[in-house]
Amino acid sequence: MALEETLIANNSSLKNEMDYLEQVLLNTHRIDPNLYEEYDVKRGLRDSNGKGVLTGLTEVSDVCGFDVINGRKIPAEGSLYYQGINVNDLVHGLGSKKFGFEETIFLLLFGRLPKEEELKRFLGIMFELEALSGRFVRDVVMKASNSNIMNAMQRCILTLYTYDDNPEDISVENVLRQSLELIAKMPLIAVYSYHAYRHFRKDETLLIRNPEKGRSLAENLLLMLRPNGQYTELEAKVLDIALVLHAEHGGGNNSTFTTHVVTSSGTDTYSSTAASIGSLKGPRHGGANLKAQKMFDDIKASVKDWDNEDEIRLYLRKILNKEAFDHSGLIYGMGHAVYTLSDPREKLLKSFAEKLAKEKGLENEFALYDRVERLAKEEIMTHRKMFKPVCANVDFYSGFVYTMLGIPEELFTPLFAIARIAGWSAHRLEELLNAGKIIRPAYKYVGHHTEFYARDERE
Template identity: 80%
Template sequence: MSDHEMINLDEMGSLKTSMESLQETLLNNHRIDPNLYIEYDVKRGLRDSAGKGVLTGLTEISDVNAYDLVNGRKIPAEGSLYYQGYNIYDLVNGLEGHKFGFEETIYLLLFGQLPSEKELEMFKEVMAQFETLSGRFVRDVVMKASNADIMNSMQRCILTLYTYDSRPEDISAENVLRQSIELIAKLPLIAVYSYHSYRHFRKDETLFIRNPQKGLSLAENILLMLRPDSSYTELEAKVLDIALMLHAEHGGGNNSTFTTHVVTSSGTDTYSSVAASIGSLKGPRHGGANLKVQDMFADIKAHVKNWTDEAEVEAYLCRILNKEAFDHSGLIYGMGHAVYTLSDPREVILKKFARKLAEEKGMMEEFALYELVERLGSRLVMEQRKMFKNVCANVDFYSGFVYTMLGIPKELFTPIFAIARIPGWSAHRLEEILNAGKIIRPAYKYVGHHKEFVAMPDRDPCMEYPCMDEENDKNGD
């Protein structure tokens, strides 16, 4: 085995040839006729023909709405999001006079009620006690096998924390609550330290590890630990705090939260559950969407000479939709949502704070471009796809721009999402445990063919790829 522990197929001709044949065999034997999904009325992606999610569970943690029911008909409406019954607009507006709200949001999601001032202070003290990683853990776990994918590093670190827990397999609600609060507090450290480790060991940059300060919010500590000079403005911390609040929870049906329910229903431990949800969120169809938005805007800026020329911007967006530009996917990233129609409340709120931050950073020209693409993109997508359902910008449209203005590197975009979403995952895990549901086991219909077994001597000896021994002899290996 090489120093890298993984075989380089390009350096081993015989193995590469064999693997290519095995891959071809795989592709030839796992194709299902797409018409069968229609014939058997399979709800692919657990969605019906209209794209609505199939009902698979009940929750009190959050509610996502995009329609009004009028005389039995669903009428598109401005999107609304509720945490434990409280409108997200009220939660954000209720911060007037308070600097930060993410910790209060965590309390609300976990316990189902808004805390009193005394309860919130007590909760913050508990969080502060858990907001630490030993130097040994940082050295022996976080800094080992560093790479650019911080989500994978977070999974590895979380699974290793199992070893440091005296009761890792105890899935009583009381113990899972303790584990959840501890992981919520530690995840920002794991993410930021993993990024610094990657910078140092893979990019040969100076390594610095800074401990969080007690008494600061999670948002403040993220910026303090991330930046070399540990400085940040009040608005920067405020905007990051708002972003964390908006990403904390979004119903039980989103992919990573449903993963939490599925894995939890098997009776597994908290560390495995969180690692599985992070694996789901890592996917570009879920948590990595804002990265695609940022890449798309970089492409637009490079090819549109005048960002204020509406006709020029529209022409380039049409090229993107026609698969002639950017990544040739035909998508304007950040536009459209599976649930929201007229508006995504998270996007509406974040856009307001993005404007404030752009004003502070002197980036209003870029902000104006985002606004223009948002306005044009909605109309163009509807026209191009001949859609009657309104297409609105989703929260990913501005979140990457906000993170960029905050100086957060792209490698941490999705990890920041995970830091925000782990309170929601934890609340859903506790809800699954407390309501003692059955193990989640949806059905799959078999559409293959039963076959008669053929003994080895009677099987077709002709292979589409040479055996490895013959190839090794040929190459003198």
């Protein structure tokens, strides 16, 4: 419930006072938007051309969305590199092997892919670290269940601080140990928090299943989540690839930049991770895939003939004109701040979505996604009179993939966090290793200095 509903509902006088304070607040903090241009403020840390302001250096990953020729940005097929390795090569090189996400974790943290013996040793460490004690599950995960699993995960991670004998030590050795523990435990925290929510908020049967050593992180996610613990080889593979594709995306995305900012203050690993989860929770960041999925639910219900491109196009125009869906004028899953012609993650995930749709008998739904993707590009460019091409991003198909895997919507964004903590950990270690200054950008004061008046002289 909202604050007013819980604290003020039965007190009309207090309600009136809160309404007054709200009006005072609304008349404050209003900054003239023209001042941002006057002082050349890089809102969102992006310049007038949409390019991110350079705030640091990284070797963890590289996001490429265009070519620069004679000083001009030229649209290009997107590419993404983890520690210098093209993600396309990484995914295709994994082939039918499991533990693709685990190999990716090693790559991001240590700068290269593991040798066979190194992978075995690394997996052994991860298997040992993934367990959560029964005491922690009982006293933390099961208490104060939360309908938003991201908040539940934050609470659990912050509480892990009290279970750590050396939580404040930010030496590289200790932070690496903490990072590996959090990466290994995050799937259990998310899935168990979801089961607690179902049981205590939905009055459904409580299901807690321990992960099994020898299974990949993706396999254990499906094992712990599903009542029967069963999954197909393709399902586990597709989830593994989804985790690989969401593991990292440069230092400038909101949650990873949060990692750098908070880490630069010298705080502990648990506080840093909780802060990044708070960032990822936002619908403009990690919550975008859920928005895209809900939009498609609306399209499926509103478009009678999924094969009729004219009908689809007409409905997309209604969305852009703020006449349909959530009236925001946005087609979710379309467009990206860096990528122009294509998002490499979207292309890879789309290919696996098609394979999974065939296994599930959902070819018609996949065909609808494909048509919407193609038509939306045209409609957005026409509607907004754009010359820069628009591409679908990874959120366009991820919700569809998760739905086919039977993953509930409550876990869409937590699944993103389960993957992205690998990248956060790599960036946190990079920040610590390079001993940078505390990140402290400037804000220009545009208010007015005023006199202080005694209380009885104030008007």
